[in-house]
Amino acid sequence: MATLRGGDLSRLRQLNALTAIGMLRGAGPLTLSALAERAGLSRPSTKEVVDELMELGWVEETTPAQGTLGRPARRYRFRASNGYLVGLDIGGHNIRAALADLNGEILAETRRPVHPDIPLDERLAAIEQTVAGCLALGGKTIADVWIVAAGTIGVITPEGRILYCAAIPAWTGLDLAGHLREMFPCEILVENDSRLAAKAEAVRGAARDASDVVFLHVGRRMGAAIIIDGKVHRGFGAAAGEIAMLPQAQLFDASEHLQNCPIIPEGISPADAAGYTLAAARADDPVALAAVERYVDDLAVGTSAMVLLLDPQVVVLGGGFSRSADVLLPPLRERLERTCIRLPDLRASTLGDECVVTGAIDYAVAHLDHQLFTPDAPLPTSGDPQKMI
Amino acid sequence: MATLRGGDLSRLRQLNALTAIGMLRGAGPLTLSALAERAGLSRPSTKEVVDELMELGWVEETTPAQGTLGRPARRYRFRASNGYLVGLDIGGHNIRAALADLNGEILAETRRPVHPDIPLDERLAAIEQTVAGCLALGGKTIADVWIVAAGTIGVITPEGRILYCAAIPAWTGLDLAGHLREMFPCEILVENDSRLAAKAEAVRGAARDASDVVFLHVGRRMGAAIIIDGKVHRGFGAAAGEIAMLPQAQLFDASEHLQNCPIIPEGISPADAAGYTLAAARADDPVALAAVERYVDDLAVGTSAMVLLLDPQVVVLGGGFSRSADVLLPPLRERLERTCIRLPDLRASTLGDECVVTGAIDYAVAHLDHQLFTPDAPLPTSGDPQKMI
Numbered sequence: 001m002a003t004l005r006g007g008d009l010s011r012l013r014q015l016n017a018l019t020a021i022g023m024l025r026g027a028g029p030l031t032l033s034a035l036a037e038r039a040g041l042s043r044p045s046t047k048e049v050v051d052e053l054m055e056l057g058w059v060e061e062t063t064p065a066q067g068t069l070g071r072p073a074r075r076y077r078f079r080a081s082n083g084y085l086v087g088l089d090i091g092g093h094n095i096r097a098a099l100a101d102l103n104g105e106i107l108a109e110t111r112r113p114v115h116p117d118i119p120l121d122e123r124l125a126a127i128e129q130t131v132a133g134c135l136a137l138g139g140k141t142i143a144d145v146w147i148v149a150a151g152t153i154g155v156i157t158p159e160g161r162i163l164y165c166a167a168i169p170a171w172t173g174l175d176l177a178g179h180l181r182e183m184f185p186c187e188i189l190v191e192n193d194s195r196l197a198a199k200a201e202a203v204r205g206a207a208r209d210a211s212d213v214v215f216l217h218v219g220r221r222m223g224a225a226i227i228i229d230g231k232v233h234r235g236f237g238a239a240a241g242e243i244a245m246l247p248q249a250q251l252f253d254a255s256e257h258l259q260n261c262p263i264i265p266e267g268i269s270p271a272d273a274a275g276y277t278l279a280a281a282r283a284d285d286p287v288a289l290a291a292v293e294r295y296v297d298d299l300a301v302g303t304s305a306m307v308l309l310l311d312p313q314v315v316v317l318g319g320g321f322s323r324s325a326d327v328l329l330p331p332l333r334e335r336l337e338r339t340c341i342r343l344p345d346l347r348a349s350t351l352g353d354e355c356v357v358t359g360a361i362d363y364a365v366a367h368l369d370h371q372l373f374t375p376d377a378p379l380p381t382s383g384d385p386q387k388m389i
Numbered sequence: 390m391a392t393l394r395g396g397d398l399s400r401l402r403q404l405n406a407l408t409a410i411g412m413l414r415g416a417g418p419l420t421l422s423a424l425a426e427r428a429g430l431s432r433p434s435t436k437e438v439v440d441e442l443m444e445l446g447w448v449e450e451t452t453p454a455q456g457t458l459g460r461p462a463r464r465y466r467f468r469a470s471n472g473y474l475v476g477l478d479i480g481g482h483n484i485r486a487a488l489a490d491l492n493g494e495i496l497a498e499t500r501r502p503v504h505p506d507i508p509l510d511e512r513l514a515a516i517e518q519t520v521a522g523c524l525a526l527g528g529k530t531i532a533d534v535w536i537v538a539a540g541t542i543g544v545i546t547p548e549g550r551i552l553y554c555a556a557i558p559a560w561t562g563l564d565l566a567g568h569l570r571e572m573f574p575c576e577i578l579v580e581n582d583s584r585l586a587a588k589a590e591a592v593r594g595a596a597r598d599a600s601d602v603v604f605l606h607v608g609r610r611m612g613a614a615i616i617i618d619g620k621v622h623r624g625f626g627a628a629a630g631e632i633a634m635l636p637q638a639q640l641f642d643a644s645e646h647l648q649n650c651p652i653i654p655e656g657i658s659p660a661d662a663a664g665y666t667l668a669a670a671r672a673d674d675p676v677a678l679a680a681v682e683r684y685v686d687d688l689a690v691g692t693s694a695m696v697l698l699l700d701p702q703v704v705v706l707g708g709g710f711s712r713s714a715d716v717l718l719p720p721l722r723e724r725l726e727r728t729c730i731r732l733p734d735l736r737a738s739t740l741g742d743e744c745v746v747t748g749a750i751d752y753a754v755a756h757l758d759h760q761l762f763t764p765d766a767p768l769p770t771s772g773d774p775q776k777m778i
Binding site: 155163164212224226228229231233234235236237238239240241242243245246248249250301302304305306308309310311312313339340341342344 | 544552553601613615617618620622623624625626627628629630631632634635637638639690691693694695697698699700701702728729730731733
């Protein structure tokens with residue numbers, strides 16, 4: 001049941017301001033009248049709210065379009081350039097960074113290959129370089145950045161410590177958030193990479209319209225994440241999504257069928273082996289097709305467990321192998337039709353290799369909303385981020 | 390982001406009224422001052438709200454306690470006797486009914502054994518008799534009843550049609566809500582029985598303090614239900630929880646280990662066979678203990694899949710076999726410790742065989758809250774339920 005103290009007018013104004021910010025972030029520049037209509041406020045109240053938000057620095061007037069006749073109506077937008085967000089994807093073989101404004105619009109992206117076995121200090125240095133390159137590319141400095149949100153492999157505590165990571169040696173037990181905090185003088189967030197990828201699918205990818213989603217992070221490693229009621233599910237100890245750890249789910253080693261297919265020529269690197277098999281299957285090579293069948297046999301067991309348990313609206317196939325969704329989805333659909341009560345909509349990710357880094361940005365935007373644009377605290381001025389977040 | 394129209398005072402009064410109803414339902418009789426404090430309202434606003442709610446018939450004054458000195462402060466409570474709710478558990482072998490007031494307090498319970506193979510018309514007649522007996526026991530008639538909420542086995546559409554049911558022949562394809570509507574002139578709700586049992590655990594059972602829960606409905610049949618973020622998860626097509634349908638989850642036939650244990654004497658009915666094995670295991674019979682080990686081996690596979698995927702705070706063991714939780718939980722805990730990243734709290738249900746029928750009442754109470762006590766529609770008078778629900 002809702003609780004609202006009677007007559008608490010400043011709270012009412014606060015809610016009106018949040019409504020206006022929400023509308024302006026979602027819909028881009030709006031006139032006062034358009035904003036009033038969308039926010040369900042009177043025009044005078046809207047004017048009052050917009051004036052206050054401009055004073056606080058959260059809203060700005062846009063430049064009127066050139067060549068319009070007469071005096072054009074003023075249009076207002078959220079000042080997304082008040083600060084910037086950095087997303088990081090720290091994988092076994094690649095480090096990716098992205099720079100975005102406060103609306104989550106991505107302005108620059110960088111990638112740097114690394115070897116899974118490099119020592120910790122080299123990996124940390126590579127992270128710092130990837131971010132520095134991304135900031136330079138976007139014409140910003142770290143002082144402009146409010147939040148660095150990092151995704152990586154493994155079971156990660158809410159405080160950003162890595163409890164367990166099979167893919168990166170020396171990652172298990174690491175206080176990743178602590179190391180990032182030493183590098184970057186801003187708010188640090190750390191989250192499991194599959195959950196960030198699922199977040200990106202929900203915000204701007206294949207699952208935009210769905211509130212119950214199973215996300216399959218398929219690649220040489222297998223990850224999973226679930227969205228329930230529109231929210232990425234972390235679990236009580238932030239360890240959700242680890243069904244691949246159960247041998248009977250047949251997910252953990254499934255990619256071996258693709259990695260070790262006998263048709264793969266000598267000299268193909270392990271990074272390209274599965275892709276070779278998938279391409280050969282697309283060209284109807286019978287040995288490759290048989291390997292794909294065995295891979296999908298395994299993938300379908302764990303996927304069926306998730307689908308039968310959760311009955312999601314959508315299953316999204318994301319991650320490296322999702323580039324071959326045309327090869328993988330038809331046999332997966334056929335198996336799920338046999339095992340599941342209701343077949344969910346099976347979709348391929350549209351975000352490709354950028355899914356984790358994009359999700360890191362979307363996670364930072366959501367964190368910002370939760371911390372700043374909340375009815376539980378007064379709206380701050382848009383000045384020094386250190387004082388706000 | 391919250392949206393609230395500025396200066397919409399009648400809406401504010403509505404929210405205040407809902408807050409007051411919520412407090413009075415949760416905390417029993419309260420004085421005006423106590424209610425004002427809990428609701429965060431001024432005393433004059435509280436008086437206004439209470440007067441309005443008394444006029445609408447939702448709140449009543451309680452009789453002052455006898456023998457108090459001086460003039461006692463008036464105390465108010467929610468009028469839970471405005472209407473009544475019936476819960477039904479339509480199982481393969483038993484039909485149970487419960488009668489409760491609008492607070493969900495159970496006033497009468499009845500049970501009637503049935504055979505799983507009786508024809509549909511006999512089963513429907515048995516349902517009607519069980520409800521009639523329960524109403525007579527509680528001194529009410531069907532005209533007093535606002536909602537009949539039924540739980541039964543199977544995959545059930547949101548409209549109350551049974552898509553699939555392995556346990557009751559002739560149940561598959563049945564429009565159960567339609568049949569119940571012909572019997573009872575009130576609102577009809579139909580839901581999967583394991584989900585209702587999980588709801589009861591969350592409202593008044595072993596999972597009262599938890600918002601992420603896996604509920605194992607263990608008995609001759611195996612069911613499961615999950616609670617995410619405090620809500621029983623139905624799934625997009627209302628088919629969630631059916632992981633037992635997957636052979637690799639090793640849940641579907643697990644109970645056979647207990648049902649067919651070689652120590653069970655001739656003449657023990659199938660309904661009592663597993664209970665015999667579990668009792669013998671409690672008395673350290675080695676053959677029974679071995680059967681329990683095999684049962685738990687199977688149970689642990691599907692349970693691990695759920696725990697690894699969801700990372701729940703609590704796993705509740707409910708249903709018929711949960712009477713032997715002392716025998717089952719220690720070996721289950723030992724297996725989950727080996728397979729899971731984080732061991733959830735394992736608890737035995739405290740609701741016993743009444744878990745489904747109790748959950749049906751709790752489901753009806755939640756439906757009532759959602760339909761009547763919502764900020765989205767004006768609060769009705771507490772008169773004819775047909776006009777309200």
